[in-house]
Amino acid sequence: MPDAIFADPRLALVYDAFDGARDDLTAYAGIADELGADRILDVGCGTGCLAILLAAKGRSVVGVDPAEASLAVAKAKDGAAGVTWLHGDATTVGAIDADLAVMTGNVAQVFLTDDDWARTLRGIRGALRPHGHLVFETRRPERRAWEDWAADPARLTLDVPGIGPVEQRREVTGVSLPLVSFRYTYRFLSDGAVLTSDSTLRFRGRDEVAASLAAQGYRVLDVREAPDRPGREFVFVAERPPG
Structure with a gap:
């Protein structure tokens, strides 16, 4: 999925x-x-x-x-x-x-x-x-990218053409090597909708x-x-x- x-x-x-x-x-x-x-x-x-x-x-x-x-x-x-x-x-x-x-x-x-x-x-x-x-x-x-991700929540707001302003935020939700999980949260400022996307990488x-x-x-x-x-x-x- x-x-x-x-x-x-x-x-x-x-x-x-x-x-x-x-x-x-x-x-x-x-x-x-x-x-x-x-x-x-x-x-x-x-x-x-x-x-x-x-x-x-x-x-x-x-x-x-x-x-x-x-x-x-x-x-x-x-x-x-x-x-x-x-x-x-x-x-x-x-x-x-x-x-x-x-x-x-x-x-x-x-x-x-x-x-x-x-x-x-x-x-x-x-x-x-x-x-x-x-x-x-x-x-x-060995570069341990997840540590950089955890240190920087990467909150960013962009004005997306045809959609309007959208805020994105990232957070690391789990580290159990070799697997690392993280979540992106999106807030659509035009209507207040909040959607999340969870991911895991090996x-x-x-x-x-x-x-x-x-x-x-x-x-x-x-x-x-x-x-x-x-x-x-x-x-x-x-x-x-x-x-």
Whole structure:
């Protein structure tokens, strides 16, 4: 079940405003260029920012997400017609001979159990062509990002076009490593409505991620820094070998 921030229609409409400038997306577009990827699968595409960016460069792009409200936002954007949108997850895509699959933001960390993560990796592997690539980011556990979140409640009010002023507040609600839970509370000042979204992420170490990829038949080619968050994340570049 997707978190409310993605699945609730009213929250999905304000997601992009609070997500801010997606500086990380340029890096993924650069990786697609580096790997010569023409057919790309965006797993957990959300409101479609990366999928639309990649499609605008002439690539064939499939965006898949389990949250219908987020997909509705994505489909309403300029350039959305250039993307094939699927309601589902990596396990439902099937064999599409993708050159590259990506998971941006926190997508790789929403799979809380080993089984869910393994199923996701298998689903992506099945969607890739032989020698296709999987690229994703995941937060470094040793950086202990949750401590920064707890120290900064990140109360922010934005005037969202077409909606009006909305206040967002974040709080960490639980730390039981490797799981960290947090809550976003949104107050719509135009009518006083208050909506909350609870999330939990799993923090996997570098060796654990590498082992999980190997177990599902991938070959890890590189582990990089996230250029927009140096020292905070790993960016894994893996290949699906033939067979």
